Amino acid sequence: MRIAFLVAPEGVEQVELTDPWQAAVDAGHEPVLVSTEPGEIQAFNHLDKADTFRVDEVVGEVSAESFGGLVLPGGVANPDFLRTDDKAVAFVKDFFEQGRPVAAICHAPWTLVEADVVRGRVLTSWPSLATDLRNAGATWVDEQVKICDHGPNKLVTSRKPDDLKAFCETFVDVFAQEAG
Template sequence: MATQLNGARIAFLATDGVEQAELDQPWAAISDSGGQPELISLSGGKIQAFNHLDHGDTRSVDRDLDAANPDDYAALVLPGGVANGDFVRADERAVSFVKSFFTSGKPVGVICHGGWVLIEAGVVEGRTLTSWPSLQTDFRNAGAEWVDREVVVDGKLVTSRKPDDLPAFSAAVLEQLA
């Protein structure tokens, strides 16, 4: 039986430089399962997505980070993209937003360079996870066990490496929400 999210609100935290497929595919999976994905960003308006190094489409922000309350969401998804991950981890409000999902024990899905935010939030020590391979030293230095697998589930944390892993990533995120 397919997962039915019954209108659960799921926060997607991203900004300019987000990898478009890593935003769009999990978004569609959640929406198709009856969830309500919402794009939270560092400011309102629109963000610029990318297809690797090429400009992709723009996406409208549903809620500015200052107006977003983690208590209003059942889960969090952090898409990747090198610029996206770097910009988000540099914003103290975003780091605090992410950390609150771990504090409250809610599911968090992270793919590719989105994992940088987890390191900044101080939530990876003792966890097993994956990411884009160039982040493995960062994770190990932060006390995590980095593995090279399509998807890794550690408690309520779901991580994947890259766009090719999106089907497994989306399925694992939905399983956490079931």
């Protein structure tokens, strides 16, 4: 299965990109780095610059139809940038409209709020997003990983880098079931 990893040109939390990416590879999937601009993205280790990664596809030139699922890594700046990009928001919303599975960790649900796809869903995130998610119609829970299947697709969410092992195991399993 081709899995889109949507990130901004800079600001993604590196471990929240690389660990899920490796989990997808290990499960036999094809991860594809999608961003709003071609070239490379700049990852961060919290507030410090980390590695750069080559962009495979550009938002606006691809659609959810080309992928079996979507992973949204976190980092504070990453989803904050994505939610201001109309094409990125439309790309995310397209996965929900097509009923394809989505996984989001840490601050990534901010992009889901902007896409207006959390209403009536139960999810988790970095705690500072709880009010934003509630205001957007979601139920926020403080759990390591949460699977919500209320709606047209399954949504897997986690709170933080410490939850990555559970997040990766869960989204890989859910994506495999959905591909089944």
